[in-house]
Amino acid sequence: MHRTCLIIPRILFRHASTTSSGTPAEFRIFDRAAKQRQRDRAAADVENSRVADYLKDEVAERVVDRLADIKRKFNTIVDLGSGCGHIEKFIEKDMVQKIIMCDISRNMLERDKDIKYNVEVERRAIDEELLPFEEDSLDAVVSSMSLHWVNDLPGALIQIRRSLKPDSPFIGAILGGDTLFELRTSLQLTEQEREGGLSPRVSPMTTVRDVGSLLSRAGFNLTTIDVDDIVVNYPSMFELMMDLRSMGESNAVIARRPYLTRDNLIAASAVYKELYGDSNGNIPATFQVIYMIGWKPHTTQPRPMPRGSAKVSIKETFEKDESKD
Template identity: 65%
Template structure:
């Protein structure tokens, strides 16, 4: 992703809640008969992109505005749960975007996991004791029934086997443990996607996947239930950020480690095509002041591992209070 040295303002935030069904029936965690996963993303390229972003300390810190904001929202959801946690995993932790918002009276220990061996917050002392592990999100090393909670902020949208990862997370959780995640999805960067597609069609007579495919909130709601979670909830936040031009947006995406990692991507974007895309972007989506918007749709996920203490939904028609009277 690309952006200027000036941290842009988060302009709008729209939230709508979608509640998935709390009932889970006939779900199995056995992956032995699962067909081979279709590979969409180049995981090695993504690791190198994250390594490069982490190595550019000063530049990377100027573009943490989005990750810090989403990390704070994930932490808020954990803090809203009225219990204390012994061991919590932050999957795809980056430079500690979640843990900086977590208090020691809530969590005894956090395991920060990332696929990059480099991290920019090694000199920071957090309030919560920290353990670091080099972990691929598609192959989790945790024992079954060993974790109180698993958190993930802006990491799962680069996973090829998302159902497999969710099953591994559920298996690693203790009964009645909670998974809280946030991932890019839906119409994220639709302005950039459409502008690049139009420019490539005009200049190169074809299109290349310049922006990765995104999961939909409805898909994630069903996926949480099918992978064995109960009491599932899906929140969708929409954040719009203004940039001076398309070039600053792309520069920030790169500094975040969010550059394109689709396997079928073209290795280069021609200068002529890029200039045309920037002009189209400004013409179709630009503001009167000359800036251009970039939309980030954040899908927030909450799911609980079933246990004998898990609350069950009431039978249909058993309510004795009218919602109309309450409202």
């Protein structure tokens, strides 16, 4: 597994927004009912879904690392899109007293219900697009590998910020726009050659440069963003697609075509190996994970000084340094 990490600066917002309570039909990209069915189906296949936990476990551990950097013990944390409990595997009892696991799929929530965690766990079937929590009620919210399936991401972030207590953090991880670019390219080239057109085979995702502005627009302070490119090798495209299915990460775009023909699948697999395969016959799959941290505003948080309040001129400081040289 290959990992790279870099700090991404905040830039101008470009993401289409709607409302915080729901998304009008014309702005809907994802079929949430289909996504629930996919996650239900994945959880029902217990053996294969547990084998495919490797990616979500890896990302969840990195989210918990960021939570551990906050030197306080939380009473109640909400885990949005918790799945079967990836975050909960890495939480220690000195970090939090209770975690509320929330997922659109009841099957996902119940898959590992017999596993004992280090902290108290409550399970609730909740749609991430419609949060039921009262304003100023939560000590922290975390979300790992879930919010990239939300239609109204700005609205979801606003709901998260409202439900947090002042000076409380939100820590999230979503898949970014470069995720599975190898698979996307291979499928597009195949369909372009064989059918003379393209169809959405890989879900559209938020780009890195938008996330900082999304957090600021939602009302968060002290925002931090960083990125991991996690590259996983597979024997072929078919094993990759089977694992995506077992993760509950199959395509859920409303405009998706219902199936891929066998001939197109075989051709796309060959294109994938030709373009990206290594000398051992394996193919890489890149998962771009965007991590975000934002804090609900509070009067005790650091603030920038008013414009023009500086008592030392930067120009004079540089001139003094140059004179010493």
